Amino acid sequence: MKYSIGIDFGTGSGRVLIVNVQTGEIAGMSVVKYSSGTIEKALFDNMIPDSFALQDSADYIDVLQKGIPAALADAGINKEDIIGMGIDFTSSTMVVTDETFTPLSWYENYKTNPHAYVKLWKHHGASEETAAILETSQKQKEKWLGNYGLNVSSEWMIPKILELKNKAPEILKKTAYIMEAGDWIVSRLVHENVRSNCARGFKSFWNEQDGFYYDFFEQIDPDLPTIVKEKLEGRLVKIGEKAGVLTREMSESLGLPEGLPVAAAIIDAHSSLLGIGSRQRNQLTMVMGTSTCHLMLHEDQKKVPGISGSVKDAIIPGLFAYEAGQSAVGDLFEFAVKQAPKEYIDEAKERNISVYKLLEQKAAGKKPGEAGLVALDWHNGNRSLLSNSGLRALLIGQTLHTKHEDIYRAYMEATAFGTKMIMSAYEEAGMDVEEVFACGGLPQKSPLLMRIYADILNKPIYISATDYAPAVGAAILGAVAGKTYDSIEDAVAGMEQPFLKTVHPIPENVEIYKKLFAIYKDMHDYFGKQNTHIMEELNKLSYL
């Protein structure tokens, strides 16, 4: 038996999977939580702005050093039976390093400088820079942003680079490489500056035909082309290719064979599409965790407003991969869990279940529409049709009888309405959705959520049997790099994971949700399009 290692670097933890390359069976695994988590309020004793979301790259190294030996031990296999390795990572998650790929935050003198740290995908510190990029694009918006949903997100790489230039020139000066975290891991493993086409195409204004949009960069900031050339370039490696082989030093420290082929890094959500077995158009894959990404494939490049982007060959060679997203999904449920009344926390403790489970059970006892609530899910801004990280959330319809589980359910519904907006945008652009797949951590954690999504989207939802679809996708790329398969399509077919179940819509619920969705849409347009000054005013006041 031969195996491939897939490592999924998510928002809260890294998951290492050992997957049988002939059958797709998961032979062993290990989950390593990031010990510093997401650094959001303060770095050591220094306060950082609310919009910041940083991570410590040392936590990623922990995933390699602790997770790989633990997964190998769990699988009980000989390291010589490992034939390849793949990595997926959140994106755009930016690491700044010196010429030896050492992150600047590891330097003693930069230890307390937030700009030396990893800027996680949901770091929203570059809102001014994003607005400036959008402003510059106005004259030729179709040209520059046509394949990016006609918008720019502060979660992408170029705004983050400009933030570094504007807010921390001393760090930029010391930086040899600005890297996607996935590329950083792969570059350390193979000891070469390599860059994958996946994150580069989606998050850095690049396509294979034209390269980086240097003309656009010049107009945004005359220093930007040089910064990109000097610090963001590297040898291009495409999805499905081998980025290099594991160095002797790395293989010794990780307990793996020397010369092990390592695949080009892929974005976590995109990797899930491979892990779940989607290979063709008309399939919408929802990767549901802290956030949700909505992915589709198509032979043609269509202009879909509000999506994050479309890139050729970014998941399956020959097809355009499309991504859209919602910034707060699991994060929103955590927010509600943290606000649970004390008697709920006590009840959960007494019954030995999590507060999530308790709220889910109580909310499942309610009927759609019963509580008279509708929420807007913009607790971390909107990164789809409105693409505005400055938007704030809303809950309407509360009375003195509103219970916390009603609010929890309204949040679940709001995330499903947000997904319906995205699905409609795909369909209006000529990409019909016939099948909806759900994967990531949430579908198995929350059956109620899947019921709500089936009823609101009015589609059967196929739920992946594995919580770890991204890591399976990474292992599939590892198997292709290791030459077990000649193509990604063959590897996906050979290592396909089973589906757990299908949730079908219930017609009565569908009808009620059509009415609630109409209210959501009115609120969406009122606060997100026609009256954005309301949120802008609140933002100004809250930053005072």
Ligand SMILES: Nc1ncnc2c1ncn2[C@@H]1O[C@H](COP(=O)(O)OP(=O)(O)O)[C@@H](O)[C@H]1O
């Ligand atoms: N029982 C649950 N019900 C709903 N959401 C949950 C539950 N347990 C955890 N979550 C949420 O799931 C998210 C983590 O999702 P997961 O897919 O495991 O990780 P990641 O986003 O790092 O890939 C967190 O935001 C958390 O709030």
Ligand SMILES: O=C(CO)[C@@H](O)[C@@H](O)COP(=O)(O)O
């Ligand atoms: O933005 C992207 C992909 O483009 C993701 O990396 C981001 O949503 C994080 O995913 P998770 O919610 O941690 O699974």
